[in-house]
Amino acid sequence: MPEAEVVYSDVKFARGKKGANEAVTPSTDSTYSEIKISKTQPSTAELSDSPQQAVVSKGSKVTSERVVLVVLSVLLAAALIALCFTTFDKSRTNQELENLKLKKTKCESNLTETLSKIKSCSTVQPTCPGSTVVDDPCYKCEEGWEQDGGKCYYFSISKSSWKQSRDECRAKEGDLVKIDSREEQTFLERRLRDVMTRDEDKFWIGLTDSAVEGRWVWVDGSLLDQSLKFWSGNEPDNWKGRNGEHPDGEDCARMGAKGGADDLKCWFDAFCSKPQRSICEKSEVKGQFKKCDFTALYSRWFYVSEEQHFAMAVSSGRVIVDDEQQTFLERRMRNIMNEDDKFWIRLTDSAVEGRYLWVDGSPLCKRLDF
Incomplete structure (x- = not known):
């Protein structure tokens, strides 16, 4: 650091005079020779650097605080966004739940309406319209007996x-x-x-x-x-x-x-x-049965399921008892059947395998085996 010199010139100091009562001494003047005083001063660079260092130190402190503040702000924003999404999902879930409840109510209403329509159908087999008693052309066997070859x-x-x-x-x-x-x-x-x-x-x-x-x-x-x-x-x-x-x-x-x-x-x-x-x-023995106008009978009592295309013929006695009925049903099936559709009739061998009976207990007449 450069030193600054201070130069003082010759300086004379005169002593003051004493009072009257004091003894008078010859005055003497003191002379000080030239005096140099060296003073160390900071350099211009140092003078200029010191404020900058202070500013840098202060700025560094401020920057760290800003970084922390920014991070906290980002975290807070993320939390708010997550909260918004959660609230939205909950709202959507509640809406879907309400929709499902409405659908359930609608389905129950439709089911009730459908069941009411089904219940409205009579489960009592109707009587044959215009029936007449005629001789049964088929020989029969009693319940529990099997028919074959006239025996x-x-x-x-x-x-x-x-x-x-x-x-x-x-x-x-x-x-x-x-x-x-x-x-x-x-x-x-x-x-x-x-x-x-x-x-x-x-x-x-x-x-x-x-x-x-x-x-x-x-x-x-x-x-x-x-x-x-x-x-x-x-x-x-x-x-x-x-x-x-x-x-x-x-x-x-x-x-x-x-x-x-x-x-x-x-x-x-x-x-x-x-x-x-x-x-x-x-x-075998012969019997009697009621002959009907089966065109009218099946037009009234024939039911086809709309959902399954599945049908059952319903009559007061056996479903197929003569050629006329078989012909009517076979032609009717052509109009309502899909390729793989088949239709139940009231004929089964569930009691004895191979022994087919109508639901009224009478055996299948071999002459009418279609």
Whole structure:
């Protein structure tokens, strides 16, 4: 730092005079020679730098505070934005909930209206318009009996001896079955495949040689036709038991093969006292039914579901009982069916597989098997 010099010139200092009472001394003047006093002063650069440093220090402090303030402002803005979005989402969710409630109310209202319309439909089957009683062209079987080839068949569930089984068939106004043709044997053999629970679960038929050994006779007294014998393998073998406990041998015939029989041969002789199921047989009977104007009937009582294109014909008796009704329904179906649509009729074999019955309990007439 440069030094500044101060120069003082010769300076004379005169002493003052004392009072009168004081002794007078010769005055003496003091002279000071030139004096230099060096004084250190800050440089111009330093003088100029110091304020700048102060300003920089102050500015640095101010800038940090601003950064903190900006960050806090940004965080506050983000929080406000998040709060706004949350509020908006909640509002939208509440609105959607209200919309769903409105839809639910509307659906319930529509359902109530639809149900009221359905309930308004009468569940009572209407009577046939203009009906007349005519002879039924079809032969029928009683409930529980199966129809085939002009005969009615009953396949028992319980087991009993051959004689007791025959008594039970007679109590039903029939008798143990007599097989008169290959077609009848075919029907029975195939039907037993379905009703048998296991291979030993065979059925008594009305054939026996209990009167004369080897002379097989049907229950109606007729001899077995030698061209209509369906004995299996080496049957009949008249087995008398392992220890001969059945001296009379096997004198009664039973039939059935759960897995099917070669050439329909499924007859076996057995001890007549052995409990077995049985096949009863009797003739068909004719009946009567009410004939209607079915064009008017089905025009009034035919219902088609709009949603499923699914229909059911409803009548006071059986749905299809003659050619006229079948023709009417078949033509009607052409107009309302899609390619894969089918329609329920009141015919089922849910009780016994293969034995189709109308809902009034009457069997399907083979002449009207469409």
